[in-house]
Amino acid sequence: MSTIFVLYLAMGQPEEKVWNGLFWMIQLFICVNAVAKSFLQESRGRMLYFYSIAGARDFIISKLLFNAVLMILMSLVSLVLFRLLLGDPLQNAGKFVGIVSLGGCSLSLVFTFLAAIAARAQQNAAMMAIMGFPLIIPMLLVLMKLSNTAFADVLQAGLWQLVLLMAGLDILVIALAIILFPFLWKD
Amino acid sequence: MRRYWWKILSIVLLLYNCIAGLLVKLPQQVAYEESNMYESMRNFFFHVPMWFSQFILITVSLIYSIRYLRRSDLRQDWYAVEFARTATVLGCLGLVTGSIWSRYTWGAFWSNDPKQTGAAIALLIYFAYFILRNSMTDMDKRGRVAAVYNIFAYFLYIPLIFILPRMVESLHPGGLGTEGNPGLSGSSLDPKMRMIFWPGVLGWTLLGVWVTTLFYRVRLLEEKYATA
Numbered sequence: 552m553s554t555i556f557v558l559y560l561a562m563g564q565p566e567e568k569v570w571n572g573l574f575w576m577i578q579l580f581i582c583v584n585a586v587a588k589s590f591l592q593e594s595r596g597r598m599l600y601f602y603s604i605a606g607a608r609d610f611i612i613s614k615l616l617f618n619a620v621l622m623i624l625m626s627l628v629s630l631v632l633f634r635l636l637l638g639d640p641l642q643n644a645g646k647f648v649g650i651v652s653l654g655g656c657s658l659s660l661v662f663t664f665l666a667a668i669a670a671r672a673q674q675n676a677a678m679m680a681i682m683g684f685p686l687i688i689p690m691l692l693v694l695m696k697l698s699n700t701a702f703a704d705v706l707q708a709g710l711w712q713l714v715l716l717m718a719g720l721d722i723l724v725i726a727l728a729i730i731l732f733p734f735l736w737k738d
Numbered sequence: 739m740r741r742y743w744w745k746i747l748s749i750v751l752l753l754y755n756c757i758a759g760l761l762v763k764l765p766q767q768v769a770y771e772e773s774n775m776y777e778s779m780r781n782f783f784f785h786v787p788m789w790f791s792q793f794i795l796i797t798v799s800l801i802y803s804i805r806y807l808r809r810s811d812l813r814q815d816w817y818a819v820e821f822a823r824t825a826t827v828l829g830c831l832g833l834v835t836g837s838i839w840s841r842y843t844w845g846a847f848w849s850n851d852p853k854q855t856g857a858a859i860a861l862l863i864y865f866a867y868f869i870l871r872n873s874m875t876d877m878d879k880r881g882r883v884a885a886v887y888n889i890f891a892y893f894l895y896i897p898l899i900f901i902l903p904r905m906v907e908s909l910h911p912g913g914l915g916t917e918g919n920p921g922l923s924g925s926s927l928d929p930k931m932r933m934i935f936w937p938g939v940l941g942w943t944l945l946g947v948w949v950t951t952l953f954y955r956v957r958l959l960e961e962k963y964a965t966a
Contacts, residue, residue, distance in 0.1 A: 664890065671883045672873045681869050682887065685862035686894050720897060727893055731886045734807050 567640045571698055574633055575654070575691055581625050582658040586618045587679050590666040607736040611728050615663050622659030623652045647698060653714070654694040657721050661687055664728045671735055693717055745948050751941030758934045759783030781839040782931070787938035788832035789857075793899075794939075795825035795946045796864070800892045803885035813958075815881035818888060819871065820953045824946045826864045833857050860899060863891050 601610055630651050662683060669678040697713050759780055799821035806814035836857065837847045848854060870887055874880040 661894075668870070668883055668887050668890075671879065672870055678870060678873060682866045685859050685866060686891060688859050689856075689894070689897060716897070720894075723893055727890055731807075731889060734882050734886055 568699075570633070570637060570640050571695060573637070574630075575695055575698070577629055577633075578626055578651075578655060578658060579687065579691065581629060582622055582655070582662050583679065583683065585621060585625060586659050586662040587666045587669070587676070589614060589618055589663065590670040602736070607733040608729055610736070611664075611667065611732040614667075615660055615725060615728060618659040618663045619656045622655040626651045626655035643700075646700070650694065650698050653717055653721075654690075654698070657690055657694075657717055657724070658687065660721055660724045660728070661690065664724060664732075667728075667732060667735055690717070690720065744944055748941050748944030748948060751937045752945060755783060755787070755934060755938035755941055759938070762930060762934060781835060783934050783938055785832060785835040785839060787935065787942045788828050788835065790939045791942035791946050792825045792828040792832060794943050795821050795828065795950070796892060796895075798947075799825060800889060803888040806881055806885045807889075810878070810881075812877060812881060815885065816954055816957050817950075818885060819868075820950045820957070821946075822864055822867060822888065823953065824950045826861060826868075827949075828942065828946055829857070829861050829864070833861065856899065860895060863895055867891060 605613075627648070630648065662679075665679060665683050665686070669676075669682065672678050693713055693716060697710070697717070700710055799818045802814050802818035802821060805811075806818060833854075836854065840849060840851070840854070841847045844851070867884065867887055871880055871884040874883060
């Protein structure tokens with residue numbers, strides 16, 4: 552929130568492209584901060600407790616769900632703040648809200664799983680950055696391309712293709728997380 | 739002879755690929771009339787096979803990672819690492835040959851083309867894999883976490899390399915418009931070029947496997963001395 556306010560102080564009301572770029576950058580940092588914590592802050596004792604009451608699959612599914620919901624809420628809040636402070640260049644607000652929810656959800660899924668990996672390695676926070684950024688860039692590219700369409704009134708061809716691609720990626724990430732997490736878990 | 743015929747084959751194929759790739763007459767239509775590539779099109783014989791074999795080798799690395807997770811046999815993990823390492827070297831070579839080519843065709847070594855950024859990101863993903871591996875000391879845990887990341891990264895890498903390039907405008911040959919191919923489109927190859935291209939792919943892949951097995955044997959020896 553304070554980052555958005557600082558941005559407002561620094562930029563005033565930027566034009567569309569800058570607005571869009573800034574928005575997704577902020578989403579990325581919110582996601583790293585909010586989601587990464589979910590695994591890195593758990594103490595060993597609490598992990599052991601979770602281990603005793605739930606299986607690995609249930610655990611990762613609940614983590615993914617919680618983080619996705621959390622991230623969607625956070626992105627919607629930041630969208631409201633963005634529109635209040637940095638101006639409102641959106642032509643098609645409904646579409647943008649949809650894209651933001653989808654994007655927040657995808658970002659949080661990828662970062663949840665990466666946080667699970669990073670929690671197993673030492674120097675967690677640094678590992679998150681090293682692993683996360685190359686993997687998240689393709690997603691961010693698709694998202695920015697998608698959200699650029701919300702600034703114009705015309706319906707662009709290939710929009711649904713991109714949405715489907717994002718949704719497909721989400722499903723892929725969930726499936727991989729469910730399959731792979733048990734291997735990370737046993738220790 | 740029976741055991742190392744494929745090593746000889748790889749050398750022969752690569753020699754053939756280099757010599758023929760520099761000497762063959764390029765198809766008039768593709769190289770001169772429809773594009774601005776001219777003689778720089780010959781880079782196709784060297785640059786594209788490198789990426790092809792890079793992809794084949796990371797796929798092999800993926801298979802070994804899956805096998806490691808299923809069997810917990812450390813040797814599978816070593817294979818996975820060494821294949822990933824050779825693949826990354828090939829990827830670097832592919833990036834370098836690509837940027838030398840772009841120096842002469844596009845005018846700069848690096849022009850922030852989506853294909854170039856994509857390739858660079860792809861390499862970063864694998865650099866992260868090595869950093870992740872080296873950040874842990876416990877052998878078992880290291881192997882497992884690295885294998886999990888390897889599998890995860892591979893499946894996110896495919897959309898990056900095969901789907902995204904088809905969606906963005908790029909200067910890369912075959913990448914014009916939205917129906918672009920990750921590389922040159924198959925239809926612009928004439929049979930003569932194919933006869934040089936595919937042996938190149940096979941040659942680079944075999945060379946990659948050869949280098950990998952060498953590094954793997956070094957690792958085995960290291961382990962032997964460490965435990966002895």
